[in-house]
Amino acid sequence: MAGSKQLEQTSKSxxxxxxxxxxxxxxxxxxxxxxxxxxxxxxxxSSENFPLTFPELDQQLQPLPPCHDSKESMQVYKxxxxxxxxxxxxxxxxxxxxxxxxxxxxxxxxxxxxxxxxAQLAKEYAELTEENRTxxxxxxxxxxxxxKLRIQYQKRQGSS
Numbered sequence: 001m002a003g004s005k006q007l008e009q010t011s012k013s014x015x016x017x018x019x020x021x022x023x024x025x026x027x028x029x030x031x032x033x034x035x036x037x038x039x040x041x042x043x044x045x046s047s048e049n050f051p052l053t054f055p056e057l058d059q060q061l062q063p064l065p066p067c068h069d070s071k072e073s074m075q076v077y078k079x080x081x082x083x084x085x086x087x088x089x090x091x092x093x094x095x096x097x098x099x100x101x102x103x104x105x106x107x108x109x110x111x112x113x114x115x116x117x118x119a120q121l122a123k124e125y126a127e128l129t130e131e132n133r134t135x136x137x138x139x140x141x142x143x144x145x146x147x148k149l150r151i152q153y154q155k156r157q158g159s160s
Contacts, residue, residue: 054084056091 054062063084066077 056088
């Protein structure tokens with residue numbers, strides 16, 4: 001009786017939007033047989049046509065064919081098929097997002113490379129500007145020194 005109460009509580013604690021088939025626990029030492037029919041039934045001709053197989057799913061995740069005599073079995077099967085379709089859509093979306101991620105990473109790497117190139121060019125420009133300023137200063141000093149030497153030379157030529 002305690003197991004029955006526990007099963008009831010478990011069933012009640014599950015969200016009402018999820019459908020759960022409640023079953024009694026079978027002792028491990030007793031064999032269990034599960035049977036279902038693959039015969040078409042008129043109940044199966046509903047507006048929701050779910051595919052029987054999902055090639056993208058692992059074998060253990062494939063929806064099992066329902067027992068057509070059981071509304072609960074059909075409902076669980078349809079729910080499983082719907083979840084499999086959603087799973088497929090999510091996998092497609094993940095693949096698209098991963099592709100987009102790769103594109104964005106490549107774009108980011110390109111921008112970083114261009115940024116590094118720009119930073120390198122700016123550094124090189126600053127170094128060359130400093131070198132240019134130093135060379136102009138040296139040139140001015142050389143011109144002044146040359147002028148002083150000409151004056152000294154002219155003074156020596158004039159005094160001799």
